Amino acid sequence: xxxxxxxxxxxxxxVRECEGSGYSIIESVKISxxxxxxxxxxxxxxxxxxxxxxxxxxxxxxxxxEIPVTGRCHSCGGEFCVEEKYVLCCPLCEGPxxxxxxxxxLNITEMEVV
Amino acid sequence: xxxxxxxxxxDANERIAxxxxxxFDEAGVxxxxxxxxxxxxxxxxxxxxxxxxxxxxxxxxxxxxxxxxDDAERIDRLxxxxxxxxxxxxxxxxxxxxxxxxxDLPLKDLDLLVVENVGNLVCPAEFQVGENMKVMVLSLTExxxxxLKYPLMFQESSALIINKTDLKPYLxxxxxxxxxxxxxxNPSIRIFEVSCKTGEGVDEWVNWLRTTIS
Numbered sequence: 001x002x003x004x005x006x007x008x009x010x011x012x013x014x015v016r017e018c019e020g021s022g023y024s025i026i027e028s029v030k031i032s033x034x035x036x037x038x039x040x041x042x043x044x045x046x047x048x049x050x051x052x053x054x055x056x057x058x059x060x061x062x063x064x065x066e067i068p069v070t071g072r073c074h075s076c077g078g079e080f081c082v083e084e085k086y087v088l089c090c091p092l093c094e095g096p097x098x099x100x101x102x103x104x105x106l107n108i109t110e111m112e113v114v
Numbered sequence: 115x116x117x118x119x120x121x122x123x124x125d126a127n128e129r130i131a132x133x134x135x136x137x138f139d140e141a142g143v144x145x146x147x148x149x150x151x152x153x154x155x156x157x158x159x160x161x162x163x164x165x166x167x168x169x170x171x172x173x174x175x176x177x178x179x180x181x182x183x184d185d186a187e188r189i190d191r192l193x194x195x196x197x198x199x200x201x202x203x204x205x206x207x208x209x210x211x212x213x214x215x216x217x218d219l220p221l222k223d224l225d226l227l228v229v230e231n232v233g234n235l236v237c238p239a240e241f242q243v244g245e246n247m248k249v250m251v252l253s254l255t256e257x258x259x260x261x262l263k264y265p266l267m268f269q270e271s272s273a274l275i276i277n278k279t280d281l282k283p284y285l286x287x288x289x290x291x292x293x294x295x296x297x298x299x300n301p302s303i304r305i306f307e308v309s310c311k312t313g314e315g316v317d318e319w320v321n322w323l324r325t326t327i328s
Contacts, residue, residue, distance in 0.1 A: 013119075013121050021117055088262065089298060096301055107120060107123065109120060110118055111116070113115050
């Protein structure tokens with residue numbers, strides 16, 4: 001996907017949240033990234049480290065929680081969790097139609113600030 | 115000190131997309147985000163669609179390309195209001211690029227605004243621009259393996275136009291395989307087989323579109 005623009009957006013949100021709460025230094029930022037979100041964690045870490053200089057997050061570490069792909073099948077009603085990034089049919093009954101429950105996340109969840 | 119934050123990282127784009135959507139709704143215009151690989155036939159489909167809807171629906175077009183104005187000139191020749199966005203390298207249009215050009219279009223006079231995205235089978239599907247629906251074009255010359263290789267756009271689209279069907283006798287690509295794979299990715303998608311070259315199948319697409327947008 002676009003790890004550099006994601007890192008940019010991530011830094012903007014983190015700095016705004018930090019300053020808005022009356023703090024000035026970000027020590028860490030924790031994010032959830034779904035396996036099917038189309039984001040490469042290594043590329044995101046690289047972009048974040050390259051772009052954080054000169055911001056309140058200058059010394060911050062980025063912690064990435066990878067969220068597995070889970071879903072509920074419309075045919076058999078079963079819930080599943082898979083290792084793959086994309087699900088083409090229900091792994092339980094091979095039904096073509098299902099709702100993804102998790103796996104597309106791209107959220108900031110927590111920050112440590114001082 | 116730990117701060118709990120729950121914020122979507124691509125929130126900024128989604129927020130602007132929602133603002134765009136509000137502007138479109140207030141103006142009473144239906145918006146399509148038209149996507150495909152380069153050369154699949156988005157502009158040709160648009161030309162045929164403009165002809166097909168002439169006299170019944172008023173169209174406007176936003177053309178997205180990395181550089182050049184060829185597509186906008188083709189649309190302009192048909193007497194339809196058109197704005198060209200040159201992304202200067204970016205591989206997709208985002209909500210803010212659309213917002214910036216809205217004042218150049220007579221939105222209140224339009225029934226349908228088509229945003230022709232940059233030719234790319236991956237990135238445009240990830241960024242909302244404020245559209246009511248996404249429509250994609252896949253040409254037979256691209257091969258029948260594309261849906262399973264590039265699933266997201268097929269999953270996000272409400273309609274798929276399979277273009278260049280006139281070349282079927284010369285290609286190994288199977289329309290049946292494309293249909294089967296696309297429907298397994300997205301059971302509710304509408305599929306149309308079209309040749310923009312011969313005009314075959316265009317009416318069915320245009321009639322469906324006319325009903326959908328009104």
